[in-house]
Amino acid sequence: MKSRVILAAALLLAAARPLNAQQVSVATNAVDYLNLGALNGEVAVSLGRHLSLAAGAVYNPWSYGSEEKGYLQNRQRNFSLGMRYWPWHTYSGWWVALKGQYREYNRGGLFGNQKSEEGDAWGSGLAVGYALMLSRHLNLDFGLGAWAGTTAYTTYACPRCGRILESGNKVFLQPDEMRAAIVYLF
Numbered sequence: 463m464k465s466r467v468i469l470a471a472a473l474l475l476a477a478a479r480p481l482n483a484q485q486v487s488v489a490t491n492a493v494d495y496l497n498l499g500a501l502n503g504e505v506a507v508s509l510g511r512h513l514s515l516a517a518g519a520v521y522n523p524w525s526y527g528s529e530e531k532g533y534l535q536n537r538q539r540n541f542s543l544g545m546r547y548w549p550w551h552t553y554s555g556w557w558v559a560l561k562g563q564y565r566e567y568n569r570g571g572l573f574g575n576q577k578s579e580e581g582d583a584w585g586s587g588l589a590v591g592y593a594l595m596l597s598r599h600l601n602l603d604f605g606l607g608a609w610a611g612t613t614a615y616t617t618y619a620c621p622r623c624g625r626i627l628e629s630g631n632k633v634f635l636q637p638d639e640m641r642a643a644i645v646y647l648f
Contacts, residue, residue: 570621585611
């Protein structure tokens, strides 16, 4: 994990240069808040007319429910670093994104299933979307994405009981991002 953090920091430092207006943005994805209150944010830097570098995080520490009704949780810590290609101009119009991602997760009780799974997942993602310019400093960003990778996991009989059903490593391909983000451009 330390080597990944060092690599991410090195990439950000290598991309650092004097910044002019509208080359930096901050964003939050409204759809992530619907995921049981997941807090999220993203910082992006324009690297030219068609490329931007983005670093994002999602954090959800909450569990809901009780012993009688069962627990519902999709707890996670998620970190990503990626590039976006903008065919027309950065922060406007269509975009395609590639990213590397790490997620520590614990989910259970979702969709009536009382099994729980926790683990660490890492992999790569691909997303597409569109940025709608509302004003000089404000965009709405829409997108869909998926990611693939590997996870070291443990499956439990229920979200709170601790009885292990299965553990190991597996490869996955799954939807990752449904995006309706508010973006502020500096």
